[in-house]
Amino acid sequence: MLLKDKVAFVTGAASGIGAAGAIAMAREGADVTLADINADAVQSVADRITADGGTAHAIPLDVGDDADLMAAIDTCAARHGRLDVLHSHPGLQIEGTLEQVTVDDMDASWRLNVRSHFVAAKAAMAYMKPARRGSIIITASGSGVQYDSEMIAYATTKHAAVAMARQIAKDFGKDNVRVNALCPGFIDTPFNQGFEIQMGGRDRLEAYIADEIPMGRFGTVAEMADAIVYLASDRSTFMTGHALVIDGGECL
DSSP: OTTTTOEEEEESOSSHHHHHHHHHHHHTTOEEEEEESOHHHHHHHHHHHHHTTOEEEEEEOOTTOHHHHHHHHHHHHHHHTOOOEEEEOOOOOOOBOTTTSOHHHHHHHHIIIIIHHHHHHHHHHHHHHHHTOOEEEEEOOGGGTSOOTTBHHHHHHHHHHHHHHHHHHHHHGGGTOEEEEEEEOOBSSGGGHHHHHHHTSHHHHHHHHHHHSTTOSOBOHHHHHHHHHHHHSGGGTTOOSOEEEESTTTTO
């Protein structure tokens, strides 16, 4: 197993890519702590992992609360005496142009799409740097390497998430801690609601997928989970500061 005896902490783990990645890491042998503001849903994912023979712990967590987020990571590391993987995954998608997006909308986007990753990485680094090992995976987006019409809050904060991952990688590569940004394209989950609204409905989004993405389809959470396992595992030991774009060719 690629992650045997590794300890992983995942935020935004109740559904979609976060849940799929946590399940995949547990299947590969990791002991996974899953955190999400949706307590019932994240417990359901943990129960699924344990029913399949894996090891998982679910905790309700609002990643917008800095103290609670840092305490949750501290508790996970203290329980196991180590922390090998952080997948910081929460995000918010608000559609609109400069004229349409409010200051509060931008603040909310920054809080989840940038600040929560910063706080989580800061907490994890306190354990990874002394141990001289660790992989931090920050979920950005394909929107972090290109620009989308009428998505100012989302594109701005996702570019910032990529920049932050690269800066942390630059500063802590000497400590053997790897930091990479995961940049999904259109994965078929409810998270696409903002784009559906901006494009004028689900049918318009599906038409865009068919016409503008070279592979002509949505990606799947299973495909993203494979990438998460790769970034978490020793198969990517010389990879840091990278924006791993998985988008069916959309950014070409």
